[in-house]
Amino acid sequence: MAMLDLLKAEDIKKALEAVAAEDSFDHKKFFELAGMKAMSADNVKKVFQALDVDASGFIEEEELKFVLKGFAKDGRDLTDAETKAFLEAADKDGDGKIGMDEFEALVHE
Template sequence: MAMTDLLSAEEIKAAVGAFSAAESFCHKKFFEMVGLKKKSQEDVKKVFHILDKDRSGFIEEDELKFVLKGFTPNGRDLSDKETKTLLAAGDKDGDGKIGIDAYVCWVQKGN
């Protein structure tokens, strides 16, 4: 399954483009711009599985660094600072990874 099967290619391009500059990534704004906040829990879970490259059932720090590339191959890598900020925002239990239920809650509530 491709990201464009779930989200609009135009919204993906606009959202990724909005954060093309280094140190500009804001997950709350990105989730809204890319259209994830208005998707069903089932669709958000499908996006999670696309981003979970190693199929571990979690999105780990090394996968978060490439989160924009998960939406489009033209996305940039997040900086180490952006990656750590993103992980801290999504990792509510402090185990260094984001599980599927935490991801759904995080994306839909924007925390």
């Protein structure tokens, strides 16, 4: 499923513009601007599946660095500090990766 099947192009653009500067990524602001906070849990899980590039059932740190490119090809890479902060915010069980339920909980927190 393509991201544009789940989210509006203008919302994605707005969210990406808000985090365009390096070290400006704020997952809460991004999820809200992209329209994800208002989505059902099922649709957030579909977004997760689109971001889980290797279909492992988890978003690992390597995938997380490129998460903005999952929303749009011209999305920037997250810095190492942003990647670590995002992972720490979402990884509630401490296994070093983000599961589908952790991702959904983070979007709706």
